[in-house]
Amino acid sequence: MRENALWSLIVVFVPFSLVSIGGGPSIFAGIQHQSVEVYHWVSAREFVDLFAIARAAPGPGSMLVTLLGWKVAGWTGAIVATLALFVPSSLLCYGVTRMWNHYRGRHWHTALENGLAPIGAGLILAGVVAIFRIAGAGVPSWAIAGIAAVILLWRPKLNPLILLAGGAVAFAFWHGTVGY
Template sequence: MSGLLAAAVACEPARLSDLGTLVQVLWQFLSLSLFSLGGGNTLLAEYHHLAVAQFCWLTNTQFADLYALAEAAPGPSSMLVGLLGLGAGWREGPFWALLCAYGAEAAILLPSTLLMVMACLSWKRLEHSPWRVAFERGLGPITLGILFAVGLKILRTADTNWAGVVVSVLVCVLMLRTRISPLWFMAVAGVLGGLGVINR
């Protein structure tokens, strides 16, 4: 019981001014921008740590809901960052929430985009370099390992009952063993959630 009270006290949302929240959001996502190897989802564990554990912008359930929304919507997976910024600034009102959302999205995309543009401009010149081949081969396992860790983080965040765990494991097995479109899995999970079979 005392552990739960300590966790609740430790996760009290930071009381910042409107500008303080915006600066905090911008700094956190600017500092993460260059580490998104393999796409925005590779930083999901760090997003969760920042938004839920460190700054208490969102609850665990809200984070899982925003992740599901970002993945279901068309567009890049980095749109989750805008939603996290929205959650961070919400206590200061809708204006600051929108400002934090757009600021977070720009902060996560701008540095990494500029770096990729510069890399692409010089990548062709290194086409036959052994350094380029070694770099590309080395990043593959790193990215797969990060994505595996992200998958485990999502399972721990979203699945809080046995039915959710069973559905998640079944979907993983079917995705690896069959050629069924992921849209069917999303549709079935949506129906099960709507019927209350799986919930949080």
């Protein structure tokens, strides 16, 4: 059984490693689907809890995969899941970077770079929507996230920590005055 669990971790996370255009957040929706709905490794609430731990801990937010691997098969699962997510994409990035720099400035190079940007943004947005749905985020959460996104589009050089603090104040105000 343990070997099957380890193999399942590899089968799930290697493909995500190779399609994580835009970084770790771009694959959170798929990881949630696989770990909660397909393999039933964790419940939806456990997924949100592990996601929160991964985001609060130092290091990349995609360490969520390490926590899922640990939940599935202990320390061995944590190591296997982490390697399955990080090694294939690292090797691919190394190879692509060597070729990419050789063709910098060509028309197809610029077109491909510009075409991948909205794909990455869309994948990240799908991850945000999946996390919001699982967490049961209400209208205030969606409104705060939308306002923060608009502000960042309007003032891209604004420090995101200012928006984080503003969101915390809005959240405290909402819970302090409106309540649930």
